[in-house]
Amino acid sequence: MTAQPFVLQILNALAALLLLLSFAMLAQRRVVTLVNLLALQGAVLCAATLLLAWRTGEAHLYFSAALTLCLKVAFLPWLLHRLIRRLGVYWDTDTLLDTTGTMLVGLLVVVFAFGLAQPISALASTATRSAVGIAVAVILLAFLTMITRRKAMSQVVGFLSMENGLFFGAMSATYGMPMIVELGVALDVLVAMLVLGVFFFQIREQFDSLDLEHLQSLKEDR
Amino acid sequence: MEFLALLGTPLAGALALAWFGARRRAPEANAALSLATLAAAVALTVRVFGAGNLTFFHEQFFIDPFNVFLVTLTALVGFTTSMFSRPYMRVELDHGRISAGRLRLYHSMYQLFIATMLLALTTNNLGLMWVAMEAATLSTVLLVTLYRTPASLEAGWKYFILCGVGIAQALFGTILLYIAAEKVLGAEGVSALLWTHLNAVKAQLEPRVLSLAFVFLLVGYGTKVGLAPLHNWLPDAHAEGPTPISAVLSGLLLNVAIYAVVRCKILVEGSLHSPLPAQMLMGFGMLSVVLASFLLWRQRDIKRLFAYSSIEHMGIIAFAFGMGGAIANFAALLHMTVHSLTKSAIFFAAGHAAQKSGTQIMERIRGLVTVSPTVGWGLMLGSLAILGMPPFGVFASEFLILTTAMREQPWATPILLIALGVAFAAIFGRVQSMVFGETTVKRLPHTPALLPVFLHLALVLMLGLFIPPYLAEWYRAAARMIGGG
Numbered sequence: 174m175t176a177q178p179f180v181l182q183i184l185n186a187l188a189a190l191l192l193l194l195s196f197a198m199l200a201q202r203r204v205v206t207l208v209n210l211l212a213l214q215g216a217v218l219c220a221a222t223l224l225l226a227w228r229t230g231e232a233h234l235y236f237s238a239a240l241t242l243c244l245k246v247a248f249l250p251w252l253l254h255r256l257i258r259r260l261g262v263y264w265d266t267d268t269l270l271d272t273t274g275t276m277l278v279g280l281l282v283v284v285f286a287f288g289l290a291q292p293i294s295a296l297a298s299t300a301t302r303s304a305v306g307i308a309v310a311v312i313l314l315a316f317l318t319m320i321t322r323r324k325a326m327s328q329v330v331g332f333l334s335m336e337n338g339l340f341f342g343a344m345s346a347t348y349g350m351p352m353i354v355e356l357g358v359a360l361d362v363l364v365a366m367l368v369l370g371v372f373f374f375q376i377r378e379q380f381d382s383l384d385l386e387h388l389q390s391l392k393e394d395r
Numbered sequence: 396m397e398f399l400a401l402l403g404t405p406l407a408g409a410l411a412l413a414w415f416g417a418r419r420r421a422p423e424a425n426a427a428l429s430l431a432t433l434a435a436a437v438a439l440t441v442r443v444f445g446a447g448n449l450t451f452f453h454e455q456f457f458i459d460p461f462n463v464f465l466v467t468l469t470a471l472v473g474f475t476t477s478m479f480s481r482p483y484m485r486v487e488l489d490h491g492r493i494s495a496g497r498l499r500l501y502h503s504m505y506q507l508f509i510a511t512m513l514l515a516l517t518t519n520n521l522g523l524m525w526v527a528m529e530a531a532t533l534s535t536v537l538l539v540t541l542y543r544t545p546a547s548l549e550a551g552w553k554y555f556i557l558c559g560v561g562i563a564q565a566l567f568g569t570i571l572l573y574i575a576a577e578k579v580l581g582a583e584g585v586s587a588l589l590w591t592h593l594n595a596v597k598a599q600l601e602p603r604v605l606s607l608a609f610v611f612l613l614v615g616y617g618t619k620v621g622l623a624p625l626h627n628w629l630p631d632a633h634a635e636g637p638t639p640i641s642a643v644l645s646g647l648l649l650n651v652a653i654y655a656v657v658r659c660k661i662l663v664e665g666s667l668h669s670p671l672p673a674q675m676l677m678g679f680g681m682l683s684v685v686l687a688s689f690l691l692w693r694q695r696d697i698k699r700l701f702a703y704s705s706i707e708h709m710g711i712i713a714f715a716f717g718m719g720g721a722i723a724n725f726a727a728l729l730h731m732t733v734h735s736l737t738k739s740a741i742f743f744a745a746g747h748a749a750q751k752s753g754t755q756i757m758e759r760i761r762g763l764v765t766v767s768p769t770v771g772w773g774l775m776l777g778s779l780a781i782l783g784m785p786p787f788g789v790f791a792s793e794f795l796i797l798t799t800a801m802r803e804q805p806w807a808t809p810i811l812l813i814a815l816g817v818a819f820a821a822i823f824g825r826v827q828s829m830v831f832g833e834t835t836v837k838r839l840p841h842t843p844a845l846l847p848v849f850l851h852l853a854l855v856l857m858l859g860l861f862i863p864p865y866l867a868e869w870y871r872a873a874a875r876m877i878g879g880g
Contacts, residue, residue: 292603296574312567319560328556335563343570347577350570351588354522358566361529365559368533372555375540376548 180228187221188304191341192283195314198334199279199321200272204263207330208253214337215245222344233352234344240359241340249333249366253326256370260377262326270321279314286310293346308342311335325376329369336362397442398451398458400435401466402517404428405473405510409503416499422481425502429470429477432509436470439463444865450519454589457519460872461728465516465654468732472646472739473509475847479743480505480639482841486750487637489841492542501541501637507534508643512651522588524655525562525569528619531648532558539636550631557628558619565615565655571608572662575600590658597665609663609672612656613679619652621706622713623683633702634755638746641698645705646739650731653709657716657877664719664879673879676717681807683710688814691821696755697745700825701738704781707818708734714811715796718803719879721871726795728870729862733788733855737780740851744773747843748829757825762834771830773848778826780855782819788858 194214201207219241226234257263270278290306315338318331336358343350350358408428415421443449443463450457458466484501487493493501511534515527532554540551569588576587579599586592593600614625621629633641656676663672687707694700708730715727747770752760764771780787793815800808862870 289607292601292607293571293574296578296601296604312563316560319556325552332556332559332563335560339563339566339570342567343573346570346574350522350573351520354520354526354588357523357526361526361533364530364533365555368536369555371537372540372548372551375543376552379543379545379548 180224184221184224185303187217187224188307188341188345190217191221191311191337192307192314195311195318195334195338196276196279198330199275199314199318202264202272204257204324204326204330205254207327208250208257211253211330211333211337212246212250214334215241215250218337218341219246221341222349225344225348229348231348233355234349236352237340237344237349237355240355244359244363245333245337248363252366252370253330256373257326260326260373262324275317275321279317282313282317283310286313304345305342308338308345311338311341314338325373329366333362333366397435397439398449398456398517401432401439401470402510402513404432404435405506405513408432408506409510412499412506413503414499416502417495421498421502422477422484425505426474426477426481428506429474429509432513433467433470433474436467440467450591454519454586454591455523456517457591458517459876460869461657461876462516462654464728464732464866464869465650466513468735469509469512469516469647469651472643472735472851475850476639476642476646476739476743477505479642479746479844479847480637482844483639483746483750484637485841493637497541501538504534504538505639505643508538512647515651516654519589519591521569521572521590521593521658524658525566528565528616528652528655529559529562531651532562532619535632535636535640535644535648538640539632541637541640542635544635546631547635550628550635554628554632557625561615561618561625563615564611564618568608568611568613568615568659571604571611572659575604575608575666590662593662594665597662600662600666602667602669605663605666606669606671609659609675612659612663613672613675616652616655616659617679617713620649620656620709620713621652621683622679622709623686623706626683626687626706629706630699630702633705634696634698638698638742638749641702641746642739642742645702645742646735649705649709650735653712653716653731656713660716660879661877673717673719676713677804677807678717680710680712680714680717681810683707684714684811684814685710688818688821691818694821694825695757697749697757697760697825697829698742698755700757700822701741701745701781704818704822705734705738707814708738708781711793711796711811714807715799716877716879718796718799719877720799720803721874722795723799723803724874724877724879725870726792726799728873729788729858730792730796733792733858734781736851736855737777737787737789740848740855741774741777741781743845743848743851744770744777747845748774750843757829760829762832763830765834767843769845769848770843773845773852774826775830776852777848778822780852782822783815786856786859787852788855791859 198210222238286309287306290309294305315331315335319328448459511527511531536555540547579596580587618625660672687703691703712727715723749755783789783793
């Protein structure tokens with residue numbers, strides 16, 4: 174590999190950190206820690222955006238970083254923590270696969286993601302194109318988290334992590350989406366989480382638990 | 396002006412009804428707002444009729460032959476459904492299935508839902524289209540769970556998470572599209588996501604990235620269309636929510652989602668010059684038709700039955716768009732129109748039938764005709780129309796699709812015919828025993844609003860016999876634009 178400017182090396186390190194956090198989330202069984210990891214992932218994403226903004230001088234990237242900070246580092250984790258306390262869901266012990274199995278599948282997913290990202294990074298005009306593969310890997314690992322978990326809360330964390338991956342992908346390949354789209358997406362995520370909060374209380378009121386086992390009575394032949 | 400009214404009325408209505416949605420006259424206010432939206436849509440249509448394609452707000456919004464009739468259709472069905480929901484929701488309130496507070500939520504979200512669909516249809520910006528599609532899901536999640544029964548919560552959760560994950564795939568597809576577009580159009584301004592700009596340069600877009608983008612977009616928006624095997628949320632959400640919501644989900648949201656898929660297909664096909672997008676659409680479409688028509692046999696719930704029928708018809712539409720070419724596209728557009736009108740009419744009739752018999756289980760609904768001839772005949776005629784009996788419009792579109800398939804994709808014709816036959820037997824047998832025979836049905840305190848049912852069926856009948864020349868012209872222009880084949 175040729176020598177890269179220092180800033181780019183930091184950016185790549187941050188990208189690697191994002192991937193590492195995705196794996197940590199895949200393995201984590203404590204819901205509180207899961208939310209903390211999500212917040213940390215948001216913080217890394219925010220740092221990467223800031224660095225890129227500083228390097229390219231694109232004003233809207235600063236704005237995007239601020240949005241990430243407010244929404245993904247501060248507000249959403251706060252909301253999720255509040256929900257966890259109020260609803261008393263702390264552990265997600267039941268998973269479809271054990272930790273080792275999930276990790277192995279996760280490794281395969283990463284290899285697949287880099288293959289998938291090949292044509293995209295070939296096209297990307299940005300200096301950070303090696304990060305595109307990592308973004309795809311983060312998206313797919315979040316997807317895996319959602320598939321293997323049973324508790325509604327962990328699925329939501331997986332969903333938000335997927336959103337992080339999408340933003341990182343857009344940022345590293347094109348320096349971010351147009352402002353209006355980014356604002357709209359952020360608004361949707363925010364509303365989704367608020368709807369979800371209402372929704373959790375409805376589920377709890379009805380079943381006294383947030384375990385998705387209860388939500389399996391609607392079958393094809395009903 | 397008309398355009399501002401079109402988007403502004405339902406948006407303002409959503410805000411106003413969030414405060415006043417539980418008042419005694421709120422159902423009428425809801426209907427009046429929907430009527431105002433319809434008036435704006437008609438005024439806009441008349442203007443397009445004279446002036447041709449229009450753009451608004453620095454090309455952020457546009458009206459062309461492909462979306463103009465969908466805008467009017469959405470406003471029309473939005474209005475008739477609000478007419479239907481007036482007595483329907485009053486009965487639900489009387490039966491104690493919902494409280495006044497939930498009625499307020501219902502009215503507010505109903506208007507918001509219409510607004511998001513109109514936004515998704517008229518926006519020129521593919522990113523905004525994504526935002527509007529996601530907002531359409533979010534505004535209906537709490538409506539699916541309106542009754543707070545365990546089954547409705549499960550349906551709502553499935554709807555939320557499956558469509559959420561699906562739509563995240565579509566966002567990734569949109570990002571990929573943007574990456575490819577930015578190469579050609581440059582990142583300056585926001586023109587790189589404007590559909591009209593992309594359409595102009597589609598031949599220069601990088602094919603490998605675009606084919607990847609299409610896979611994600613099709614899976615993402617396809618989840619909302621209810622294409623098999625991504626259809627799991629659809630029957631649950633339709634069956635467990637209040638019937639007016641089933642009617643607009645099935646009649647309108649599915650149309651808007653398939654509209655998004657086709658918009659993306661036009662771009663990708665222009666770049667790829669390969670049959671990949673067409674084949675994928677045909678494959679998903681065919682799978683949906685076959686799977687849904689066989690699953691129809693296992694249904695016991697009347698709303699689930701017609702939800703599966705919606706999957707089947709979305710499959711037919713996707714298959715027709717996949718075949719492409721002037722005739723198949725024309726037929727698919729016609730099918731979108733008549734399916735939307737017929738299916739919402741059926742849900743109106745089915746909703747009243749279920750309310751009268753106090754159950755959605757079909758075995759316990761008997762002899763509708765003796766107690767309420769209009770509901771009974773509405774359900775019967777609607778079912779005949781959706782099953783493709785002449786002279787209704789569904790017959791015309793299905794006939795066109797089948798004859799084109801015979802010529803273009805001969806392998807598919809027998810499969811389609813068998814699936815349609817299976818669906819016919821499944822639905823007709825069940826509807827017949829619900830409509831005729833000994834009765835189990837009781838009377839309701841509020842007279843049901845059956846005008847919408849017969850209005851829709853009359854329109855479907857008209858489209859089967861005679862398509863107004865300007866509508867046919869729009870269909871043809873849109874079919875040319877969609878291309879393919």
